[in-house]
Amino acid sequence: MAEVLSPRIIAIANQKGGVGKTTTAINLATAIAATHKTVLVIDLDPQGNASTGLGIDRSMREVNSYHVLIGEAPLASAVQGTGIPGLSLVPSGMDLSGADVELVDMDRREWRLADALKSVSGYDYVLIDCPPSLTLLTVNALVAAHAVMVPLQCEFFALEGVTHLVSTIERVRQSLNPGLELQGIVLTMFDTRNNLSDMVAADVRGFFGDKVYKTVIPRNVRISEAPSHGKPVLLYDVKSSGAEAYIHLASEVLKRERDLRAEKGAA
Ligand SMILES: Nc1ncnc2c1ncn2[C@@H]1O[C@H](COP(=O)(O)OP(=O)(O)O)[C@@H](O)[C@H]1O
Ligand SMILES: [Mg+2]
Numbered sequence: 001m002a003e004v005l006s007p008r009i010i011a012i013a014n015q016k017g018g019v020g021k022t023t024t025a026i027n028l029a030t031a032i033a034a035t036h037k038t039v040l041v042i043d044l045d046p047q048g049n050a051s052t053g054l055g056i057d058r059s060m061r062e063v064n065s066y067h068v069l070i071g072e073a074p075l076a077s078a079v080q081g082t083g084i085p086g087l088s089l090v091p092s093g094m095d096l097s098g099a100d101v102e103l104v105d106m107d108r109r110e111w112r113l114a115d116a117l118k119s120v121s122g123y124d125y126v127l128i129d130c131p132p133s134l135t136l137l138t139v140n141a142l143v144a145a146h147a148v149m150v151p152l153q154c155e156f157f158a159l160e161g162v163t164h165l166v167s168t169i170e171r172v173r174q175s176l177n178p179g180l181e182l183q184g185i186v187l188t189m190f191d192t193r194n195n196l197s198d199m200v201a202a203d204v205r206g207f208f209g210d211k212v213y214k215t216v217i218p219r220n221v222r223i224s225e226a227p228s229h230g231k232p233v234l235l236y237d238v239k240s241s242g243a244e245a246y247i248h249l250a251s252e253v254l255k256r257e258r259d260l261r262a263e264k265g266a267a
Helices: 021-033 049-053 065-069 094-104 112-118 136-144 162-175 195-211 221-229 241-266
Strands: 008-012 039-043 087-090 125-129 147-153 181-188
Touching (some): 008 021, 021 039, 021 049, 021 125, 021 147, 021 221, 021 241, 039 049, 049 221, 065 094, 094 136, 112 136, 136 162, 221 241
Parallel strands (some): 008 147, 039 087, 039 125, 147 181
8 A cells, every 4th residue: 555655743842042953953854864764844943043054045045934834835835955865944034033923913823834734745754943932933833743842951941941831832732733742852962071961851851751862962062063064963073972962863763753653553
């Protein structure tokens, strides 16, 4: 029986900025694509860091996620290749910074991205890089997604604000997208020389249990250098601790996804 390839859609969200959402979107996508799966990254942040980090500079973003959200362009027309086999991108655009306001008066304002994604096939995974807010852009991502992955930075206030995110997820689940799952929590910028990182990690594991991935992303300068070369760290320096961590994370994510599917298949 031929299987229609409808993608598994994962939103990468946390309303805090600088916690590693974009870094995780880019590098997880690259590591998954390296396993011969097809991945589409949707850059939903007006800052466009995922687009830059994947080598798509501003001049190449004429048709972007803004046009898709307001219904000016079908999603397929905004997709670009990245030069990385199996990895495509819907870039963001500057106009996206006004989209939250524009969307308020539109029909199906929370479903704009979900509707646009309905016609999309041919990918194994769609990863949505969310902006650092819980406004309509992120709500659109949470409504379009099957699951949400939350990067948490290993710092003192890591869990602060997470309750807000968890209640937003709960609200979306109750009113807009009942199937939305918490895909997992990934600890980022872990500093091995710092006891605080261990304490934060223990705290987060105490709170979220098995939802927290075993793989922890270390603080690694190669990760922060890579975007200025328009490359994921996996291509910039595959031997770095950061690249290795994202490769491990991808295999954990794919295993979790396989297990979930097996569970659902059995149910
Ligand atoms: N593991 C890491 N080690 C070192 N720098 C990192 C790491 N993860 C992210 N960064 C850097 O931290 C900054 C914020 O990360 P980013 O992924 O853009 O966060 P967000 O998308 O949540 O705002 C970026 O400059 C990025 O390069
Ligand atoms: Mg970002």
